[in-house]
Amino acid sequence: MSRAIEFLVGLLFGWGLLLSGMTDPGKVQGFLDVAGAWDPSLAFVMGGAIAVGFFAFALARKRTRTLLGGALQLPTARDIDKPLVVGSLIFGAGWGLAGFCPGPGLVAMAAGNGKALVFVAAMVVGMLGFELLDRFSRRGPRPAAS
């Protein structure tokens, strides 16, 4: 039952990315190019998504169980720390460089785009690199408690 919903949500999300233009790196870079010929379309994507999401998450905050009775897991992390900022800056640099972020990269790959396939392969390597560093740093000597 739930697997079908997850498949359909993935499908809907993919349609949203295609319809919005997010799967066209030129469009993304056009939005990021404020000093050149600026394409404001991406602001409409975010606006449309947040207009719906705002009400959904407001409702989710009032609940502890999902509509299907499962656990509702909202993020609990609150600290604005170095990994959040540095990681996001690194992501943004890559996003600007090729115009792909993770979702659109995957959808463009599924559409048969060769460069998107290369992008996704490199993205998975980058994610694995993070996993390795993360595990290594956790196994290393723990700093003394202060």
Place this chain on the structure above:
Amino acid sequence: MTIDWTHFTPWASLAGGVLLGVAAAVFILANGRVLGISGILGGLLSPKPGDAGWRIAFLLGMAAAPVTFGLLAPAGFLPAPRIEAGLGAVIAAGLLVGFGTRYGSGCTSGHGVCGLSRLSPRSLVATAAFMGAGFLTVYLLRHA
């Protein structure tokens, strides 16, 4: 700044954005999870028992999007994607996006769409950081 009227698609982008919002809404209210692509994919790389099925189902849904969209939309509705970056830049971009989204705990969907919808200060900072870095990178690529 000049506006690129040729490529500006306010209505399609708004409608696409609404679909993204509906997907995120169904995901949190029916499945109880924040919809973030980097997290969904990244979670498959250090699998926990019983945690892979829903991730794979979601990604298969995404993979089915282009062909089904092509069947539903009028022919030629989607222009061919414009990819300026060369192969080396695409590889570098993938490495940066993969590492950065995991280190920063999210991407355009998790922090951008869901985080901003939740009014999360963490996601607001993350979104400002990746947008800022994106603006700077494209500026350096095209105008420096």
